[in-house]
Amino acid sequence: xxxxxxxxxxxxxxxxxxxxxxxxxxxxxxxxxxxxxxxxxxxxxxxxxxxxxxxxxxxxxxxxxxxxxxxxxxxxxxxxxxxxxxxxxxxxxxxxxxxxxxxxxxxxxxxxxxxxxxxxxxxxxxxxxxxxxxxxxxxxxx
Numbered sequence: 001x002x003x004x005x006x007x008x009x010x011x012x013x014x015x016x017x018x019x020x021x022x023x024x025x026x027x028x029x030x031x032x033x034x035x036x037x038x039x040x041x042x043x044x045x046x047x048x049x050x051x052x053x054x055x056x057x058x059x060x061x062x063x064x065x066x067x068x069x070x071x072x073x074x075x076x077x078x079x080x081x082x083x084x085x086x087x088x089x090x091x092x093x094x095x096x097x098x099x100x101x102x103x104x105x106x107x108x109x110x111x112x113x114x115x116x117x118x119x120x121x122x123x124x125x126x127x128x129x130x131x132x133x134x135x136x137x138x139x140x141x142x
Contacts, residue, residue: 006023006033022063091140094137095134098134
């Protein structure tokens with residue numbers, strides 16, 4: 001998980017004891033909070049801050065040194081855009097709900113792409129139905 005300032009509630013399910021959890025944070029997070037999480041058995045790694053939070057290249061490098069070869073990145077538009085714009089995403093999984101919000105929340109922010117011919121492509125796609133939702137998964141092609 002990426003939390004530049006570690007502002008996540010103690011009761012968050014992601015902190016439950018049923019799976020190993022590693023949190024990557026920055027020195028902008030409280031040392032007291034980092035120690036609290038470590039005492040709970042959660043691995044906390046501190047890396048430099050980047051322009052939008054955690055320095056992603058460094059975070060992935062540290063995780064790789066720990067033997068982690070695959071990471072699921074779930075986040076808002078800022079995190080997703082950062083991974084896509086820095087060419088750090090190999091695969092994309094998108095959930096689509098049968099709802100229309102109109103002016104809703106962006107899933108991805110500006111990637112600087114102005115023409116369809118320059119857009120990221122999703123290749124080797126698979127499509128799945130999950131209840132009412134549709135899941136599209138595929139490899140990110142550049």
